Amino acid sequence: MFCYQCEQTAKGEGCTKIGVCGKQPDTAELQDLLVFALKGLSQVAMAGREKNVVDTKVGRFISEAMFSTLTNVNFDPERIAGLVKDTVELRDELKSKVSQAGGNVPASEAASFVPENTVEGMVSQGEKHGVVADKDPNEDIHSLKQTVTYGIKGICAYADHAAILGQEDDAVYEYVQRALASTLREDLSLEQWIELAMECGRTNIRAMELLDAGNTGTYGHPEPTKVPLGPKKGKAILVSGHDLKDLEMLLKQTEGKGINIYTHGEMLPCHGYPELKKYSHFHGHYGTAWQNQRKEFSQFPGPILMTTNCIQKPQESYKDRIFTTGLVGWPGVAHVNGDQESASLLERLKTVVGMASKGESEKDFSPVIDKALSMDGFAADEDKGHVMVGFGRNAVMSVAGTVIDAVKDGNIRHFFLVGGCDGAKPDRNYYTEFVEKVPGDCVVLTLACGKFRFFDKDLGEIGGIPRLLDVGQCNDAYSAVKIAMALAEAFECGVNDLPLSLVLSWYEQKAVAILLSLLALGVKDIRLGPSLPAFVSPNVLNYLVENYDIKPIKTPDEDLKAILG
Template sequence: MFCNQCEQTAKGIACEVKGVCGKNAEVSALQDLVLCSVKELSVLANEAKEKGLELEKFNRFTIESIFTTLTNVNFDSNSLAKYVLDVQFLANELAQQIQKPVPEFFNKITQAKSTKELELLGEEFRLIIDENATEDIQSLQQILIYGIKGVAAYAYHAYVLGNEDERIYSFIHEALATINRDRSLAEWVELVLKCGEINLIAMEILDDANTKTYGHPVPTSVPLGQKKGKAILVSGHDLKDLFDLLKATEGKGINIYTHGEMLPAHGYPELKNFSHFYGHYGTAWQNQRKEFVDFPGPILMTTNCIQEPKDSYIDSIFTTGTVAWPGVTHVENGQFDKLIDKAQQMPGFEEDIDKGEVMTGFARNAVLSVADKIVEGVKQEKIKHFMLVGGCDGIKSDRNYYTELVDRSPKDTVILTLGCGKFRFFDHKIGEIDGIPRLLDIGQCNDAYSAVKIALALAEAFECGVNDLPLSLVLSWYEQKAVSILLTLLYLDIKDIRLGPSLPAFISEGVLNVLVENYGIKPISTVEEDLQTILG
């Protein structure tokens, strides 16, 4: 195997024996085969589009299939093999419609008689980049692929709520179908930035889907303790799965708790309406193996974030949607009878325990509703700086940098945060500025569009560009959705972003030089040095 798509890749180069995320070489090969299959399907889809054929079914399956190849989503060989075969079936159907022969690639899949033989094919095809290209072009091709993975994830979240945009599908098909095309370095850079533009569209339609369906988030205090009674824990990102579960458990005496990036769900009015939607349990995704052990009810994993379950709770964890782990019970979206039955069988919490509260729900509408107060605070020099400290959390100890950065920031600094990176400091009490909390949780990584809109609105209020604002972006990254967000920020020409805890292994020295020279992107250093530079 060869996998360098996440921040924690082995030795900062690539995982070649077993993934740090827990995937084995067989799973890695099948994920590569899924992506190769979608690439070949995209070639047919481009031709079908030129002929004016309907591609709805093919488009939707494309983003779902790509989503399964993201870090911490699907670890089940049989599930991944089925995706390969389903893509092949769709390719055959599409080839017939456009009266073209099926690509030779799919004939090899037809000859495979078992999952093991498909794994061997995955090892043969592996990466879909041009191995004869220069190091810098290979780097840009990988950035594009990982950016597309992030786009597909956001587009899938939006699709399940009924929001789609043809521009997203067209870009994915065209980019994958031509990934080996001979382009100049400048043309590859342009295509990568185009991915950032398309990701902005994906985040916008996801924001629109979430807010139209569940209302605009409002500032909400969320209990961190527990309430006596039966309980179910929901982790991941998918708000629809959470809503469907809340509906299914109404009147059943089961309290619903969030974990990880589900925390911001408590700010949505249509979710807050459920009286049994109680509180938040635990912290970020990488701590689930120690936190899930003590949860006295079943756990539902939605979208990405799953780690290898311990034996002590493998019988009480469930997956849904694109998520899969071998030996773990998978339930179809919205079909939660088994999960509810398990909750009734398990003990639940034996008593009420108060562990304090945290605030969430400071998405764009909430922040912009007090924009005049924020602007006035800046003019009166009560607020001297804004820092967006957000992104992904992870295992490495040097991520404590983000905790120290927030804790040591001056009292006239407002901290905006989103993603699971906030769990390094989400429960820290750092005060207020004239009634405005200094720590504003914008939401999930899925809510990055809110952060963009807040920055653009502040720039408009101060009649300047975003890069002229007293605003610094200090981001942590882990997986491919973070890559697509970074590409969006670059597309918007936002400069001087600090990125950590380490730079992506797939960025070559030449490409890094382009990012440094054109955008001022830089790795984080020490808290002391960065605060001094940021605050002048």
């Protein structure tokens, strides 16, 4: 195996024996084969588009299958192998339609290979189509191909979240298919690959816009909300991941059963949505970021539901009470399906009629609920303080006048967006120290799980405005972009002229997509850490430095001095 798609890859170079995330070599090879198969499906899809043969099911399938290859999503080789077979079945079905329409069916290996009958056989096939095996002879083009591929994985994650809530745009699917097909080409120039990377960023903005519409249209705009960090006496269920729809279904099914629902990790911002926080048994937040789950889950006195990416190898102490749903998978862990879901993702999608139908599938969380009822839960109420969430674009812009006046009057000197992915490396303490040292006349906006380095710190207020504003999940990056653009419009300047600095941490592929989005918007002077991506070549890095002034983090003192003077 060879995998370097996440920030914590071995030695900063690549995982070659077992993934730092816990991914086994067979799963890694199968994921490589799945991506290769999806490239072939994309070639056929693009041939179909030339003849107006467009199938929404193909776009949805590619999104879900690519999402399955993200870091910390699906570790189950049997399910990945099933997706490979589904991909080929869908590819051949589409080939027939393209031929009937008079189109030219691609004859590439990716568009014609036949998967072996066994998982072991498919693992061997995957070995021939990984990062190293398919390396482009031009180092910089290879780097950009990988960057685009990982950016596509991020787009697909956001597109899938949006589709679950009935929000889709074929333009997103078209780019994903075209870009995936392009990774098999050898005739594109470096400049064309740079443009594909920038288009990846622009497409991701659209995907995040769709997700924002799905979240706010279904659950209302987040409102500033106080969230308890201490438990309430009684039975409990912990929900981790990112999916709001799964949480809503669980809240409905647990009403009146004497079970309190707690969030973990990136589910924390869910407490700010009006249509979710109306449930009286939606109590509070437990724990911190994804990388601490093994310790925190062991101590939680109830079952755990993993809704999207973030799962780690479960400890034996809680393996019998952790459940996965959606695209998440771990061998031997109980999986909850929807009433339209089967072992085959393709079979489920074949039943879809209409753009919003996918989100109508209800899931039966009885196994999770029964497990909660069989356990003691928390023995007593406990006060551990609280945190504030719900400072999305609607909430922040509702006080825009106050914010603008505070800047003009000199009460707010600078804004810092400190956010992104958290991880286990000790040098991520940089972000804690940075926020602690931000001067008292500055405001910190944050989003994604990177906030757990400092989310419970009381930074006080400036004229009634909290100095620490939680914008939401990584899925809410669109909200942060809209805040920045609105402020730039209010101050009649460009985003880069605002008293705003971005200090970001990255871990996985959604962060890659967000970074490309920021670059596509022309945002400059971004500080990125804790290390730079292993898949970025020296020349590509130089291009980013020269054109966007992107830079690695140093020390909090050095960076604050450089920013504030």
